[in-house]
Amino acid sequence: MTDVATNVAVSISDLRIEVAGSGVDIVDEVNLTIAPGEVLGLVGESGSGKTTVGLAVLGHARRGVKLAYGDVMIGESAMLALGEGALRHARGTLVSYVPQDPSTALNPALRINKQLMEVLEFHDFGGSNAARKARVQEVMSEVLLPSTPEFLRRYPHQLSGGQQQRVGLAMAFACRPSVIVLDEPTTGLDVSTQAHVLTTVRQLCHAHNVAALYVTHDLAVVANLADRVAVMYAGRIIEQGTAKELFFNPAHPYTRHLIAAAPDMETHEMVGLRGRAPAPGRRPKGCSFALRCELATADCMAEFPAEREVAPGRVVRCIKPFEVPQRTDHVAVHSSPIAASATHALMVRDVCASYTGHQVVHNVDLYVDRGECLALVGESGSGKTTLSRSIGGLHREWTGEILLGSERLAPSARDRTTAQRLRIQYVFQNPYSSLQPRRTVGDSVARPLIIGGASKTEAARKVGEMLERVALTAGYANRFPDQLSGGERQRVAIARALVSRPEVLVCDEVTSALDVLVQASIVELLGELRRDLGLAMLFVTHNLPLVASIADQIAVLADGKLVEAGPTDRVLHFPEAEYTKRLIADTPQISDVTS
């Protein structure tokens, strides 16, 4: 893509964005250019400032945030210098925005035809109503949606998530802008829908010479979509280059960590990194990554490394680009199951579950042995969460048999014995809602022990041990959840689940609310604990690559039916069911990086 880099659609130079009033930097020293027809992936963890930069391209700053310094040039227009009226006109015609969640971004009270026409009318596109109507027809076919009057009369809620996002794309492309900012537009979508939307984005940008800034935390998506990639850390761009160069030969240590942490079906290994990025106002004078970097020296702490062009178009902010630290070899998280005993640790036989009267799980059979991890994979609506909640005793409407060892479990947790309840433990998806905010970490973790009849002092001792076991310190016992990061909270939730020494651990999408580096360290931790404690683990997820690094067995659930089950390697590399094949083909991966 270097041939198009000579002309520039949008250029950001020396951008600084501050918290209004205090002058604390949210984003600083950002330089980016995007050529017409090029897709630039802006990658970073939550809080890195990537969305803030994306919004700055539209000349917009959230409340309480100030665009302090620098320029954003789109063609001849300096976005940060435009007045309110000119800015409003520029948004839509020069630059447009596709937000994260299409279901909240579209006005639910307006038909999609009306929403599209509004955009065109506001900018007086084409000069006549007839021209605008023609444009609606045209843009609908561009985003591969039907343009029949019947379809255009629909309301947003009558569309699927993928169709909604396509309408969002159509609105963004309607006035033929030269730059488009996409903020995680596929995050809420299933992989197959995501794959189709991504293809459409790429085709549209290339066909109409639109420069795209694609903001995301998902490296795999960027590898599939972007021509070039810029990586943000703690408000600064620390590396940029073409997607291929950056993923195959990362120059900055942080980029290397990000790639190592990303789940991938081929590598079977995810490496996490402890600690967290310094928040605005707490950022050090030197390199903001130095505190977590194995290569850090005194020079790194002295001042933030300047931009270095290590190859044409390849810019890095590190004094030791391409250097790889000596590290001990990682033992693969995989392990062979402990010799199977006569009875399985957990067995699900012919289970049918219904949700508000509709049957969502159909005749599922599963089993997990001690020390083994079974991944239950499925897209949203596949019934995987209903099934796992049935196992945990949180969902009552099911029939069939669930056996814990040789004991048959009652549908509701209340009807099970205390011992049964403690032997099977559940870790929830969202660590921000699974810990009681008004209770200390120590009290939360101690509950299972107290219920099990332990004395307060004994419980306190075991809580301390368990917290260390999940790589926190015993001192965390006195803290409240709102003092912890997402990863730390999930560690606490795992400690609570494991403190009573259960035999079965049900993990329901436990990493989907976490950043990639945190996800990797949580997966590492779970793998370790499973082996050391001989846990039988049911790992529920929609994320196929993640499964490769943790599970021994995979069970694929589609529309409530088990479509395929078998050892991880066999299912991932030689899938038998059509559904599994399509799922694997649609799942973006870093190793797919093309272009």
Add this chain to the structure above:
Amino acid sequence: MTTVAPAPTTAVPDEPEIVSKRPPGVIRVAFRMWRTRVGMIIVTVLVLFALFGRYVAPYGEREAVGLPFKPRGETRKSTLFGSANVGHDVWTRFLYGGKPILVAAVAATALALVLGTLVGLVAAYNRGRLDDVLMRIMDVILALPQIITALIVISMFGATTKLIVLTVGLSTVPRIARVVRGAAVSVVERDFVSAAESLGESRFRILLSELLPNVSGALLVEANLRLTFSIGLISGIAFLGFTPDPGAANWGLMINENRKGLASNHWGVTWPVIAIALLTIGTGLVGDGFSRAAAGIDRAKGDS
């Protein structure tokens, strides 16, 4: 820890001990606002008057100091603010008259708070039919005007302190129950409640130790508002002549008794009016501070 090498730890501080400060609680935030502080000072002063005023009163509660409605200087014994309707000392009656109102209002609010919270939490947690039944009962109570209900009941069964507290308290229950249920419904959906259920925690424990602490902000605001209303309501009932002991001093009753003598000695009306007004304004300010703190209004200003 184990044989699996975690991320290399060579010379890298694991994590610079960043212990983020807890965001201050609703009460702390509320007390950074001038309105809460002023309200609290007003309330404290009046509560001190009501509870301990009688110990510094110049005369006995029912001691005559002269003819009725005489201004200062024209009474038989010397007084600060003249005499009241049957020749009692205005200042003495004022110092005695706050306690019955304050005690009844606090007791009624406390009763409503306990029952209302319980009803609201049970309704929110159980949903389904129990929720419907409880909340429809609350709606029926809510449909009856509070003061009319109180007057009917009291005129039927006599004005005892217990009955006043009971009627005012019970008629306040639905308002608290609605607020608590509204706040608790979203809490019930959160995963930590499921976590407690999967551990087999008793229903009562889930209500008290999982739900209650997470609706305390809303509850605090509502409790203050209800206290303000109860003070007004109980003073109103007293003004209309329904007091346990017609001879005892009572701010609400004082206004009624002394309004006939407004032309000759207004103090018998002025003092209780000022006191009741300030008490409701004070509790109102405190409640307003709490609700602003809970909603996050004025946070930036309050922080300074």
